[in-house]
Amino acid sequence: MTAAAVVAVVGRSGAGKTSLLERLLPALAARGLRVGAVKHASHGFLADRPGKDSHRIYESGARAVALVSCEQLATFTRLDGPNADEPSLAAALRALPPDLDLVVVEGFSWEPIPRIVVVGAGEAPDREHLARGEALAIVEGTPCPERRCSEFPGALVEALARAIQARVEAAPPGGRAREPSTAADESAFP
Numbered sequence: 001m002t003a004a005a006v007v008a009v010v011g012r013s014g015a016g017k018t019s020l021l022e023r024l025l026p027a028l029a030a031r032g033l034r035v036g037a038v039k040h041a042s043h044g045f046l047a048d049r050p051g052k053d054s055h056r057i058y059e060s061g062a063r064a065v066a067l068v069s070c071e072q073l074a075t076f077t078r079l080d081g082p083n084a085d086e087p088s089l090a091a092a093l094r095a096l097p098p099d100l101d102l103v104v105v106e107g108f109s110w111e112p113i114p115r116i117v118v119v120g121a122g123e124a125p126d127r128e129h130l131a132r133g134e135a136l137a138i139v140e141g142t143p144c145p146e147r148r149c150s151e152f153p154g155a156l157v158e159a160l161a162r163a164i165q166a167r168v169e170a171a172p173p174g175g176r177a178r179e180p181s182t183a184a185d186e187s188a189f190p
Helices: 017-030 053-059 089-094 127-131 154-170
Strands: 005-011 035-039 064-068 073-077 102-106 115-119 135-140 142-144 149-151
Touching: 005 017, 005 154, 017 035, 017 102, 017 115, 017 149, 017 154, 035 089, 053 064, 115 127, 135 154
Parallel strands: 005 102, 005 115, 035 102, 115 135
Antiparallel strands: 064 073, 142 149
8 A cells, every 4th residue: 555645625616626627736846746646436437548559458357458658657457347346546546556645536435535626716715624634724725617617726726836845844854644334433545
């Protein structure tokens, strides 16, 4: 498992979680942090393109396929059918490289990890988003209908990046990782 600190970005669908991450991830990387991400896909996903060799190999029955280039490495692992248990956040964290400083998680609101709660314009946060894990911030984006997204002011993004960096740097080396879902009172972000 990665020894990285973990923080979630949670909120209703369409609130602007991904839009915030698109701004926050570069701000964290610019501060010298090695950042990974985990995205919860509640409706499933297609990780490869139909017709490509790797997709054809996977569809032919391979239990796992690694796609490798000089710039990227991706692994697709087949689960045991539609009735299989969804992999845990802990399993996703174990799949990430061990040299990350921070993993930002989109979703997994049921996990007891610190979180940034994203709300829509004029909305209050859902109780479920505040019930588990420390709320580091509650942020509201400005709707941007022409792009079907939310916008977040640069000063807000920088303040979030500063606060996250300070928490990552304050954590003891090697003492950041915790197994999510093992105890409701433990935080994966010191």
